[in-house]
Amino acid sequence: MESTPATLKSRATAALLALAFLLAAMPGHAQLRLDITQGVRDAVPIAVVPFGGQAEGGASDIAAVVANDLRMSGRFAPLERRDMVTRPTSGAEIRFEDWRLLKSDFIVVGRVEPDGAGLAVNFELHNVRTGASLLAQRLPSTEKGLRATAHRIADLVFERLTGIPGAFSTRIAYVAVDGKPPAQRYRLIVADADGFNPRTVLESREPIMSPAWSPDGQNLAYVSFEGKVSAVYVQSLATGQRSRVSARAGINGAPAWSPDGRRLALTLSRDGNLDIYTLELATQTLTRVTSDDAIDTEAEWSKDGQSLYFTSDRAGNAQVYRVRLDEARKAERVTFTNGYNARPRMSPDGKQLALVTLDRGGYRIGVMDLASRNLRVLTNARQDESPSFAPNGAMVIYATREGGRGSLAIASSDGAFQQRLSSDQGDVRDPAWQPFAVSR
Amino acid sequence: MKLMHVLAVAILSLGLAACSKPTKPDEATAGPAESGAATSGVGVDAGAGTATQLTPQQQALAAIQQKNIVYFDFDSSEIRSEFVPVVASHAQYLVKYPTARVRLEGHTDERGSREYNIGLGERRAQTVRRALLAQGVTESQITTVSYGEERPAVEGSDEAAYAQNRRVELVHAQ
Numbered sequence: 047m048e049s050t051p052a053t054l055k056s057r058a059t060a061a062l063l064a065l066a067f068l069l070a071a072m073p074g075h076a077q078l079r080l081d082i083t084q085g086v087r088d089a090v091p092i093a094v095v096p097f098g099g100q101a102e103g104g105a106s107d108i109a110a111v112v113a114n115d116l117r118m119s120g121r122f123a124p125l126e127r128r129d130m131v132t133r134p135t136s137g138a139e140i141r142f143e144d145w146r147l148l149k150s151d152f153i154v155v156g157r158v159e160p161d162g163a164g165l166a167v168n169f170e171l172h173n174v175r176t177g178a179s180l181l182a183q184r185l186p187s188t189e190k191g192l193r194a195t196a197h198r199i200a201d202l203v204f205e206r207l208t209g210i211p212g213a214f215s216t217r218i219a220y221v222a223v224d225g226k227p228p229a230q231r232y233r234l235i236v237a238d239a240d241g242f243n244p245r246t247v248l249e250s251r252e253p254i255m256s257p258a259w260s261p262d263g264q265n266l267a268y269v270s271f272e273g274k275v276s277a278v279y280v281q282s283l284a285t286g287q288r289s290r291v292s293a294r295a296g297i298n299g300a301p302a303w304s305p306d307g308r309r310l311a312l313t314l315s316r317d318g319n320l321d322i323y324t325l326e327l328a329t330q331t332l333t334r335v336t337s338d339d340a341i342d343t344e345a346e347w348s349k350d351g352q353s354l355y356f357t358s359d360r361a362g363n364a365q366v367y368r369v370r371l372d373e374a375r376k377a378e379r380v381t382f383t384n385g386y387n388a389r390p391r392m393s394p395d396g397k398q399l400a401l402v403t404l405d406r407g408g409y410r411i412g413v414m415d416l417a418s419r420n421l422r423v424l425t426n427a428r429q430d431e432s433p434s435f436a437p438n439g440a441m442v443i444y445a446t447r448e449g450g451r452g453s454l455a456i457a458s459s460d461g462a463f464q465q466r467l468s469s470d471q472g473d474v475r476d477p478a479w480q481p482f483a484v485s486r
Numbered sequence: 487m488k489l490m491h492v493l494a495v496a497i498l499s500l501g502l503a504a505c506s507k508p509t510k511p512d513e514a515t516a517g518p519a520e521s522g523a524a525t526s527g528v529g530v531d532a533g534a535g536t537a538t539q540l541t542p543q544q545q546a547l548a549a550i551q552q553k554n555i556v557y558f559d560f561d562s563s564e565i566r567s568e569f570v571p572v573v574a575s576h577a578q579y580l581v582k583y584p585t586a587r588v589r590l591e592g593h594t595d596e597r598g599s600r601e602y603n604i605g606l607g608e609r610r611a612q613t614v615r616r617a618l619l620a621q622g623v624t625e626s627q628i629t630t631v632s633y634g635e636e637r638p639a640v641e642g643s644d645e646a647a648y649a650q651n652r653r654v655e656l657v658h659a660q
Contacts, residue, residue, distance in 0.1 A: 227638050253636035255600055275631050276604075297608055297632060300601040313601065318612030318630065320605045341605030357602050364602055388599035402599045409598060429643065431599050447596075450643055476600065 078241030078454065078467040078474065089123035089463075090207070092116060093150040093174075096127065097167070098135030098157030106189070108167065111196035112154060112203065114240060115214040118456065119204060119440065120463025125150050137170045137179055145174045152180075154203060164188045167195050171203050181206050193242065213436040214239055216480040218443060219247075219257040219266055220454060224472030234268060236283060239436075239479070241454075241467045247281060248288075255476055258301050263480045267291070267301035267310055278312060280327070292325060300344050304351050311335070311345035311354055322356050324371070335369055336377065344389045349396025355380065357388040364388045366401060366414075381414065383421045393435050393459075394481070400433035400442050411444045413459060424461035432475065435459075437482040443467075445475045543583050547658055550575045555639075556614055558652040560595070563609040565617060573614060576656050577621035584624065587659040590614050592632040593639070595648035600634055607632035614654045 094113040096102045103110070113124035125148060134140045135157040145153050156169030165188055171181035181202060187195040194215065201212030218241075222233045234248040234257060248254060252271035259266060260280075267280045276298045281288035292298040296315035303310060310325045314332075322335040322345045336342040340360035347354060353370045360367075361379065366387045369377040381387035386404035393400070393413075403412040403421065408428040414421045429447040436443065439459060446455045448466070452473035455466045468474070540548065554576070556569040565573060580586050592611030594603040611630040618628060638651045 227641060230637070253633060255634075255636060271631075271633070271636070296630075297604060299604050313604075315608060318608050318615070320608065341602060341609070343605050344599065344601045357599065359602075359605075364598070386598065388602045429597065447643060450641065 077244065078237065078469055081466045081468065089121060090152070091125060091150045092122050092152040092154065092203075092207075093125040093130065093145055093148065094154045095130060095133055095135070095156075097155075097169075098133075100158045100192075102127075106192035106196070108156065108158065108169075108192060108196040108199065109154070111193055111240070112200045115197060115200035115212070116204065118214075118240060118465060119212075120458040120465075121204075121208060121440075136168070137172060137182065140172060140177075142172075142174055142177045150174050152203075152207065154199070156199070158187075158192070161186065165192070167192070167199070169199050171206060193238070197238070197240075208440075210440055211438050211482070213438040213440070213479070213482075216263070216437055216482065218454075218480065219259065219478045220445075220474050221254050221257065221476040222469060222472055222474050223452070234266070235474075236266075247283065247286070256300055257476060257478045258303060259478055259480050260303050261305055261307045261481055263483050266478075267303065269299050269301065278310070280310075291327060291330075302345050302347060302354075304347050305349060306351060311347060311356075313343040313345070322354060322369070324354075335371065335375060346390045346392050346399075349392065355390040355392070355399060357390070366390045366399065380416075380419075381421070382419070383414075384412075387412070389432065391433050391435060394437055394439045398439075398459075400435055400444075402431050402433065411442060411457065413442065413461075422461060424457045424459070425455070425464065430455070432477060434477055434479045436479050443477045443479050445477060543586070546579050546582070547586075550579050551658065554656045554658075556610075556654045556656070557649060558610055558654075560648070560652065561606070563606070563613045565613055570617075573617045573656075574621060577618050577623050580618065580623040580627050581621065584627070587627050587629070588618070588623075589657045589659070590628060590630045591637075591655040591657055592630065592634075593637060593651055593653050593655070594635050595651045596635045596638065596643065597648070598635075600636070603634035604632050605634075607634045610652075610654050614656070 094109045097108045116122035117124050129148060131144055134155050136155060151174055153172050153174050156167060159166050167185045167187050169183060170179060172179055185195050197214040200214040204212035216239050217236050218239055219236050222235050223230050225231050232250050232254040233246045234254050235244045235246055237244040250270060250272045255269045257266050257268040265280055265282050267278060269276050270279055277293035278291050278298045278301050279288050280291050292312055294314055297313060297320060300313040301310045308327060312323050312325055313320050314323050319339060320341045320343050321337055322342050324333045324335060338360055340358050342356055342358045344357040345354045353368050355366055355368050357364050358367050364386050365379055366381040367377045368380050369375055384403045384405055388402045390399045390401045397416055399414045401412055402409055405423045409430055410423050411425045411430045411433045412421045412423045427446050431445050433442050433444040441456050441458055443454060443456050446453055452475045453466055453468035454474050454477045457464045553572045556565060556572055580588060590611040592607030594606045611632055615628050615630055640647050640650050
């Protein structure tokens with residue numbers, strides 16, 4: 047109503063710019079869009095002031111990336127830019143009383159500077175109430191690397207304020223599907239944790255499923271039906287080189303890496319009966335772990351590598367069991383709360399399992415504490431599946447459906463906060479969050 | 487013994503075919519309008535292409551391929567009675583032509599966990615496999631694959647879509 051032709055025009059320009067920016071940012075694939083679907087009341091207010099030395103609103107707008115990351119964690123409520131009265135770019139320029147009035151508890155400022163052939167990013171984190179400096183660092187960067195530097199800043203700020211390492215510099219793998227059945231196209235994609243920089247690592251007319259990160263975060267194991275039957279592959283992300291590690295008769299599915307990265311747990315079938323095996327990658331030594339008439343699948347390793355958690359319907363419906371990898375290989379049931387519990391995924395500290403649970407008529411994501419066996423349901427849709435913990439344990443990414451389409455979603459591990467990562471083209475599904483590199 | 491078995495199956499399936507009604511979710515197979523008559527397969531594209539005469543085997547194949555999907559109830563891998571004659575007609579064909587091959591593709595609806603659904607789809611394919619074996623088809627003629635929920639026949643998140651997606655497709659070579 048109030049739009050003048052001039053603002054309309056500028057909006058159109060902004061939309062075109064945004065479009066051009068999106069097209070430039072996505073080599074052949076649609077960007078994931080982040081929407082907060084359930085916020086938290088006690089999120090910490092923080093001001094992330096636009097950084098000096100760079101234009102606002104571009105793809106490498108550091109403050110925008112940092113604010114988005116912090117918002118995505120569910121623990122912070124970044125101040126809107128339009129509410130910022132001043133634009134300090136160093137600690138000395140901050141007038142703390144301004145930011146107290148804006149009710150920000152913390153403030154992040156910084157600037158980008160030329161540094162030799164590249165760039166350097168200075169940033170500072172201050173407590174607004176006390177004026178105390180909490181962080182001040184200079185990070186080397188490049189024009190292309192500014193988003194990565196911004197994620198690193200978000201990691202450091204998050205860790206300084208919560209005590210938990212940030213996971214914003216990690217990546218996610220997922221499967222995107224477009225086209226109508228039966229002519230569908232499947233793509234395995236690796237993107238930044240905020241959905242940015244999607245990169246297709248495999249494309250096929252046949253299904254791709256169950257991507258799993260190696261513990262060093264350098265390789266993906268996955269299932270591909272490209273030979274019209276299922277097979278498990280391991281692919282290096284750095285080189286793109288891949289090898290087919292299991293193409294036995296019947297089913298080859300549900301790969302999961304052992305904590306030392308030497309073995310894969312797999313689901314194989316003989317005469318249609320699914321059982322769990324472990325495969326030593328270097329020697330191709332196969333060891334059978336379960337053997338009964340039920341469906342045994344979706345193995346996940348315990349933190350110490352001594353046992354596997356898995357889904358089985360040996361008691362009539364899907365439940366999670368644990369089997370020790372010793373001589374006896376005796377399986378014990380782990381879940382008792384609901385009539386369907388499947389696809390266990392271990393938390394980084396080894397103390398919790400994320401799983402799919404049938405809760406009041408809907409398939410939802412639950413987190414079970416292994417010590418108390420207490421199951422907490424995090425989500426509330428009808429068709430949530432494929433949970434995967436962030437490497438800092440603070441969030442769980444999973445697949446959900448909205449409006450008949452698959453999208454990804456992230457919930458804080460306490461369930462207080464939810465957001466959706468949806469694609470505007472086709473389905474996205476089967477997310478897996480990259481672990482921290484071992485060097486950390 | 488074997489001939490008796492074949493005859494028994496043939497008689498059984500003829501008898502059942504006579505009283506079988508068109509099956510409910512068959513819109514999904516997108517075949518030409520079905521008359522139910524065994525000869526209506528002529529002219530269906532069975533790989534021959536041109537006006538050359540179809541061999542008896544091709545004719546037989548075209549006829550059984552009009553019904554090549556077995557649908558299942560939720561969380562079930564039992565062959566419903568209405569699909570017993572479908573399986574029997576394919577068994578009859580495979581017994582008559584021992585060099586013929588069939589691939590059983592098991593599918594589920596989208597509910598529940600993906601890899602677990604691979605297991606459910608496999609269980610369905612195995613049920614059909616066992617039914618074929620019981621009717622004299624040899625093991626070497628059959629392969630199975632499970633796609634779980636990965637290859638739906640139709641899109642949609644309602645019971646109508648689910649019913650069409652819980653299935654085993656009997657796919658014949660060539």
